[in-house]
Amino acid sequence: MSDHETIVAKPPLPTGENPEFADIRLDAGDDPGERMVLNMGPQHPSTHGVLRILLEIDGERVVTAVPDVGYLHRGKEKIGESLGYHRYIPYTDRLDYLAPLANNCSATWAFEKVCGIQAPERAEAIRTIGCELARISAHLLGLGAYAMDVGAMTVFLYTFSERETLYNFFEYLTGARFTTTYTRIGGVSRDAEEGWLKDVRAFAETLHAKADTWENLLTNNRIWRIRNEGVAVITREMALSYGLTGPVLRASGVPYDVRKDRPYGFYDRVDFEVPVGRHGDCYDRYLVRMAEIRQSARIVTQVIDQMPDGPILADEPKFVLPDKQGVMTGMEQLIHQFMLITGEMDTPKGEVHSHTELPKGEGGYIIRSEGGAAPWRLKYRAPSFVNLQILKDIIPGNMIADIVAILGSIDFVMGECDK
Amino acid sequence: MDRVTQSCMVYTDEAPEGVSDAVKTALKPFEVKWSVHPEHPTFGGHGGWPGCLVSNEDWPKVFAALKDEANFEYLVDHTAVDYPDRKPERFTVLGLAQNLETQERLMVRTRVAEGGAVPTLTHLWMSADWAERETFDMFGIRFAGHPELTRIYMPQDFDGWPLRRDFPMQGHNRFRD
Amino acid sequence: MSEVTQTEMSDLMEASGSSECSILLSTVRAVSSWSRKNSMWPLPLGLSCCGIEFMATAMSRYDMARFGMEVARFSPRQADLLLVAGTLTYKMAQVMTRLYDQMAEPKWVISMGACASSGGMYRSYSVVQGIDEFVPVDFYISGCPPRPDSVLNVLMKLQDKIDRDNTYNLTLETPEPGAAAPLEEQTVLGGRRHGPPIALATAGERFVKPGPQRSMARGVKPEETR
C-alpha cells in the first residue's frame, strides 16, 4: 500500500449517542412528527401484481396502511353465472394463475356436488397429483418472488428452473404449459400415462434434495433472518378474526388444513403432516411454505404408488361431456357434447358449499342452483382476498423496506383476490 | 331460463340432522327457520352445510351467539343472492361460520329488500369488513354500522351493481366521458 | 449496421493502407438504431397471468438477457418499451396511460396476450377490450398466455422494426444558442403529445423525416382527436 492511500473511515452510525446526530430520532414514538402519504402501487416492482397500498409514513416508519384492491377485477362470478358450469372451467385457470391445476380441481369438485355425481377413482387420484404439483409450483414462485423482493435474486433463478420442469409436466399431461383447463365435470380430460407418472415420481423424490438447496440459500442466511424474523407477527386471535387460511394461518399456530380436516379427493388415503409455525412472523410463514413443498412431494409419491386403474370420466351422460376421441369421430357424441355445452343440462336445485385447500388458503364455491346449465349465483371464496385484509393491521409500525417482505410472506395473487 | 320468483330453498321449523346441540341451544332465543335442500341431501358426499333463515334484526345477534356460545370463531364466507322478481325482499344475504374444533359449519341467511340495510358483522370479525364491502359493491346492499362502506372492486364513480341479475355482462361502461 | 456494405468496408480498409482497420463508417441513424435495438429497457406491466409467462421469459430457461432486454425498469422514466402483459381493467387503464405518458420518447408498446390485445376471454363489464383503446400498440402477441418463445420472437421483430424505422424524430440541427428546444406538438389518442425531438451532434445538415409517428392506432388520425 502506497502512502497516499488512506483507509476511509466509516462514518459513525447516526444514533443518539453521537452529539453530531443528537437531534436525529430513529423512533418517533408518539410524536406525530412530519408525516407524508406515500402511494405504493398498483404498478410496482414487487412481483405480486396490481395491489395498491396507501401508506402514511413518519420518516421510514409506516403509521397507517390502506390496501386497495380491484385493479384486476374481471367479473369472473358474473361470467360464471352467464356461461354455465362447463364453460366456466377455463376461467378458473386464471383465478390463481400460479396454480391453475388446483383451481380447475377445486371448481370441478364444486360442480360435481351441484350435479350430485362423483368422479372415478383414477380421476380423483390424478387430480390430487395435479393439486399438489400446482401447490409446489405456486409455493416456488411465491418463494422466489419473496426472496427477490427482499434482495436475494439467485433463489428466483433456482426456483424458476424447477417451475419450468413442472411446466413440462403440466404440458405433457394437459396440453398447455400454463392455462391447463384440465378437469371436466365428472373426471379429467386426458389420462396420465405410465411414463409420466414415473417421471413425476422421480421428480418428487429429488425435490427434497432440491429443497435443501433453496433452504441452504435462505434459512440460515443472516440477512434473510434479520429481514424476516419478528417482522409482522400475526397472533392466533388476529388470524382467526381476519379469517386467514392457508400457510399464513398455519404459521400462526392453527393447524387448520381442509385436506386433513375434511378430506376430499384422494387425501384420506395418503399420509402427510400439516406444518405449523410458532411465532406467526414472516420467517415462520417462509418455513411453513418450505415444509409444505416437502409434504406435497410426499403426497405425490404416495398417490402414484396407489394409483388406481379404471376410467377417467364418470358414466353420467346427463352431466358429463363425452370423451374427446368420440366427439371427433362420432355424430352422436358430437351432438351430445354440443347439447351439454350450449345449455341442455338440468342440474338439481339447491345450494352447494364446497371448499378446498388451495395453495394460498381455503378457497371454494358457494353455488345456488335454480336448475339449468348455469348457476344462479356463483360465489368464489378467494383466499388471497381474505388474507390481504390483514395488511392494514400488520404493516403499521414496520419500516417501508419491510413491506415487500410482508407482502412476500403473505403470498397473494391478485387474479384470485380481485376475481 | 324461466323467471325465478322464489328461491329454491325450503324452510321448516325442524332442525335438520347434523346440527349439533351446542348450535341448537345457542339459537334457541331466536326465531330460526331451518333450510332443506330440495334436491340435495344436506350432508354427506355432496350438497351443502345446514342452513337457517333469520330476521334482519337477529342477523348479528345470531352470529354473536354462535361465536360466543357455540365457539364458531371463524367467518368463512359472506355473500348475497339476488332474485329480482321476488317480492318484497329481493336479496338474500348469506354468512357461513365455522367451528374450528368440530369442523361444524352453519350457513345463516337473512332477506332484505332493495334499498334496505342489514346490520353489520364487523364488530364480531375483522374479516366481515371487506366481505361486506364486496357484497355492497356487487349488489348495493347496505350494511348498517359498517365503518367504511365504499366500493372495493369497482372504481368509486362506477354506477350500477354488477352482480345483480339484471345488470348486463357488457355495455355498461360509464367510466369514460 | 446495414448502411456499410462489405465491399465498402474492404475499400475503406485498402484506402487506409492497413488490414487492421480501426475505423467504421456508418450513418448516425444506423448507429442510433443499432444501439437502441440492443439496449431495450422494458417496463413490464405484469397485470395478471401473462405477467407470469413474461417472468418465465426473463428467467433461467428462456433468458431474455440474450437480447439486451433483461434490464426491466419499473420506473417509466427509464424505460423504452411498455410491455403490457395481462388483463387491463378500466380501473387500471388510467394507471397505464399515465405510465405511458411518463415514458420518454422514443417508446414502443407491446401488447402481450389475448386479454391485452382484445379483452380475450373476458367480455365483461370491467375489462377493457384491447389496450389500443388507450395507447398505440406496435406489436400484438397472440396466445393465452403466449409462450415465452413467441414473446422472444416478437422482441426480435421489434428489434427489426427499430432497425428499419426511420420515422422517429432525429434532428441534427444545431440548436440556436439560448433558443428553447422545438416542441413537436403531435397529438395522438387522448390528446397526449410527444416530447421534444432529440437533438444529436452538431453537423449542419438535417436528415430527418419527422413524418407521422407510429402512434396511429385504429385509424384515428392525429387531427381528429380532441
Ligand code: SF4
Ligand atoms: S391472455 Fe390469458 S393468460 Fe394472458 S392475461 Fe389474459 S387470460 Fe391471462
